[in-house]
Amino acid sequence: MSDGVSETDISYGRLLALKKEHKKDVTVAKAIFKLAGMDPRQDEVKKCATFVKRALDLAEESKKKIYKGRSPQDNYCGIASHLGITFSLTPFPVDLSVHSRPIPSPPLVSPPVIPRKCGGCAARCRTIKNLSAKLGRARKKLVTQGEDLDSENNSQIQRLSSVNRVFSRVNSSLRVKVASLSAENSRLATELRFSENARLESEESLAEQISRVVTLKFGQSYSADTVVTVLELFNLGVADEKIGGVMESVAKLTGCFGAGLVKENGGQEILLFGLAQVADKSAQTAFDIMHNRLDSLSRGVSDCNRGNFTDRFFAAVSCVMSDRAATQQKFNFMIEEYRASVLPTVINGWEEMSDAQQQLLKFHVFYCQLHVIANYTNVVLEALAEHERLVTGREIPDLSPTVLSVVKEVARLFGDRSAGMHACSKEFKVWSVFLLASRVFYHRQSLKQFIDERGSGRSELTKLGELLDLPIVVEHLHILGLLDQLVTGPLWRLAENVAHVTDTGVTVSLLLSWVRECRDTPSALFSGNCSVPSLHSIAAGDEQFLEKLLSVSPTETSLEAVALVMESSLRYFMHLFEDFIPGGKYSGIVDDVVVDRTRCASATNRFIESAFGFVDRLFTHAPNMLVSRRESRLLISENHTMAWLSSKSSEERNAIVLAARASIGTIRAEEKHAKALLAEAILQKSLDKEKGYNAKVALQVKRRNQAVDAISTFGFIISVNSISALLGSSSETERANALVAQIRFRERALQQQPPEKGIFKLSNKGRKLTEEELKRRLVVLIEADQKGTLLTSSIDHPLIGRFVRRWKEEVSEDGRVSSVKKRGETPLVSIQFPSGQLTIPVSTLESSLDEGSFDLLDDLL
Known part of the structure; x- marks a missing residue:
């Protein structure tokens, strides 16, 4: 590796040199990619570092073999093939020196001295020369192979050019054929339109011939089309007994069709889940009904997509629209709480999502703006009543x-x-x-x-x-x-x-x-x-x-x-x-994700209010209608069921109607069972309510007796001037107890209405009120009860809760007996009429009932 031939891989010697220079495996890996002229990714660096770590052990062994003369030359570590890359490096010199016996440098000026050659050095020199010769031959061989590859590449290019010319000619031919087929297709389409028009004319002619023949029955049962028509007439408000006459009248009108029976809702899809009878209207009951209804809807989902349909449904709910009733707000909270519990299991990668991403999926509650207007009436009327009191003094x-x-x-x-x-x-x-x-x-x-x-x-x-x-x-x-x-x-x-x-x-x-x-x-x-x-x-x-x-x-x-x-x-x-x-949740700029997820929310709940009105009409006009039938009428009316059914083909429509009719027996059995369960639930809740009421009454009686016993020691005062005499020269504790007894007696025995908020709360954060505060509250209570400075107490009377009709000449007004109280020795009855409250002696009411100016409505029924 010293004859000038470029190296295509990293040798063990070069790898050890890089390790000595860069220390860390990752840094060595980056240096290797730098030698290759590449900008690696993080995963490629890790892969290379892992290989380097294993190769370094082999490099140490190779170095020892070369040092001991067991191996004639340095070897490549194989990292190029491992990474799939190619190097072009200057050969790295093999260090054959022995560190324990360094070879001294020759002196600068000395007479030529023939060095003494040892046997080991001569062998190594011969090895190097042999390797150099081998590398030279390998280089020549590679050059020859490169020339062969160039020649083969040129021949391939010429062959591909020839093939490309052939494909071009074939492509031109195909284009001509496509144009010809397109023209033929246009001609056939024209002929098809003519044929279709002729077919339609034939069908219209045939329909005109058979239009007077309508098959209402197949055997002993009505056809599916007949059932659909009857349902449509029901939906349009036609009474049961009038359907036959209506169908006969319509049959006389050949070629007349109705239009515009379904009003579009602007593209917003609002659907009702259904109608259910419940034992009470608590939030928990409403949530349970909704959960059960969703479970029943999952039966219509294919098995592969069913999973936990209810959980996936709640996870997909992004917002609700409701009024501000306490029950409804609790219902909204229950939905939000349940939804939060299922989100981690329904949404993939929930745990990997950031807090900001999870926050964008939170639940939103909006309130009906029509209720804002409706309740605004009471706000204005209350202010006008206050103004009238100030002006008139009444x-x-x-x-x-x-x-x-x-x-x-x-x-x-x-x-x-x-x-x-x-x-x-x-x-x-x-x-x-x-x-x-x-x-x-x-x-x-x-x-x-x-x-x-x-x-x-x-x-x-x-x-x-x-x-x-x-x-x-x-x-x-x-x-x-x-x-x-x-x-x-x-x-x-x-x-x-x-x-x-x-x-x-x-x-x-x-x-x-x-x-x-x-x-x-x-x-x-x-x-x-x-x-x-x-x-x-x-x-x-x-x-x-x-x-x-x-x-x-x-x-x-x-x-x-x-x-x-x-x-x-x-x-x-x-x-x-x-x-x-x-400062509100939706003030300023709202995130686009929130806007998109709440786009389905309307500003009002007018749709559900209209459904309430429809159900109320059904109860008014047909109070004995089965719940299942009432629910069907509601869903058909509000969910545009007939329009959906009409969009189906005749075969699909027949299948749907037949399946629905086949389930009538099951629906009736389920309704009968649900009715029995409802009766049991109502009875149980009635018993629980009565039990709670009795416990509440017992507690009230107990507190009332305690208040009476407490005040018996001090006596009941009805004027502010009597407070000083009540307190006298008693101790601080006795004075506080006396004031508390007076206030508690008015609250629990007399049931006086509080003139100010929290006046009967006699502690503040667990601490008793001061004597001055207790005295102030007692003064307020006495002054607010100036109309009845005599001892007043509520009494049980059979008139309480009865409805009374008052006659003034030819005009009547209905009211309800709210209470009967004993003021002094005279029992007074209070009747709440729409025009105001009337308080008269019981004897006066009884005489008025005898004279006919008052009537008990229960006796008139």
Whole structure:
């Protein structure tokens, strides 16, 4: 290896030199790739380092053999073939020196001296010469082989060029043939169209001939098409007994077809799982029903894809839409908790995912924006009731200001079929109070004129006319009408038109800014500037209502009412839209992954509300209908089942209908079994509820007796002035016990309503309240009970819970007996009517029942 021939591999000597220079195996591997002129990957470096580690041991043995003269030459380590690469290296000199006896360098100036040759050195020199000769011959041989390969390569190139020319000619020929076939195909397609048209004309002609013949039965059973037609008629609201007549009438109309029976939902697929009877409406029951229904759906999944269908379904659920009821929120939490437990088993590589990646797959909960509008009514009515209390000084129920009675009476007396709280009109949606108020305000003068001309002798019209003249009623109608035009209307359009539920944040920010402005400057409400200008599109015919509202200048009392309403509105909207305002989960820029995974969420749950309405209609019109049939009617109506069934071929449709009819017996048996289980569950829950109620009553009685025993020592005080006498010169502990006894007696024995939140909580973080705080609370309780400074106690009475109808001339009002209490020696009965609470002596109610001015509804049934 010293005659100048390039080395194509790494010799053991060169490998040892690299190891001595670089120390580490990995560094040696990198140096080897550097010698080859390559930039290796990390896995290639590791592979090379592993080989180097094994080769170094062999290199040491080779070195020892060369040193001892056992091996005539250095060998290659074989790393080139191991890595699949080729080196071109300058030959590495073989170090044949013996370190224990170094050969001295010859002197610079000395007479020629013939060196003494030892036998070992001469042998090594001969070996080197022989190796050099061999390498020379090998080099010549390689050069010859290279020339042969070049010659063979040139011949291959010439042969491939010849083949390429042949293929080019064949390709040109094939192109010509393809063009010819394409022209022939076009001709055949034209002929096929003509043939198809002729076939269709023949089929139409044949269908026209047999159109008057319809086979409703095959043997003793109706055909599948007949069953499908009956189901379609059911879905369209045709009663059972009318189906035969309808089919006969339709049969007379040859060539007439209905259209537009199915309304598209914008491409969003919303489906119902079904309907189930349950023992209670708890969140756990709802979750169990949903889990069981998903397990039953897995029967329709092929065996290869079944796996754990329910777990995979929950893992795929990215968000829910619901209202804010406590039961529904607990149900959402149970879904989220179950989903989190199955994600690691359903999603491959869950453990390898980063926290940020797992966070993008979290569960999202959205709330229906229609409920925001519906519940906003109570917020405004409560603020108006507070304003009316401040202005008039009268006691007004929280949610029943006088303006609400006016709106209800106008709807009842003047609306089309509105005696049932205007539920029949399509226009009266969830914010009907606001919408009606704007109409009443617009037509107020016309209503008064009608009452003056036609209302003589009718007390309800006379009373309504008096209420329409009240300034506070006019002012509140004005405010409600403006809220209809500027708040609830835009919010409804936002819920209908928002492209993605997370886009709500922009509109909510505008709304909150506008509400703050109206709170600080109440006159801004009467300017007509909408909170959300981009959505303020007034429906045709409604312009006059807004013009009328803006034409009336506000009074000082109106401005005070607006300030109260907007303060309550601001708190309400900030609470309900907390996820979309700055600092909320969906404020600012939302991650694209979250946006994509929640794209299925709608802004409202109007679909399920419509399903509730459909089920309610079924219960009203057919209360004894089987649950399975009621569920079928619901699914057919809401899931567009008939449209799906019509899209199937005749064979598929027949198979589906026959399979469904064959399962009727099984469905009835399952329903019978489920009904028995439901009865047992209801009975058990009733027993548990009764047991819990009895335990609760026993605890209340025990606490009440304890409160009575505790106060017997001190006596019951009914005035603030008596507190000093109660405390007297007692010790600090006795004074505290006396105050606690008075408060507990009012809470547990008298059941006094708390005038402020937490007033009956007599400790703070485990510490007793101070004497001053206890005295303050007792003063508040005494002052709040000025109407009943006499001892009051609730008593059991058979009238409690009964429904009573009160008659005023020709108008009736239904109420419920809420309680019977003994105030002094007189028992008083409290009846809650829609217009307010009535408290009268029991003797007065009994005499009124005898006279006929009151009726017990249970006795009328």
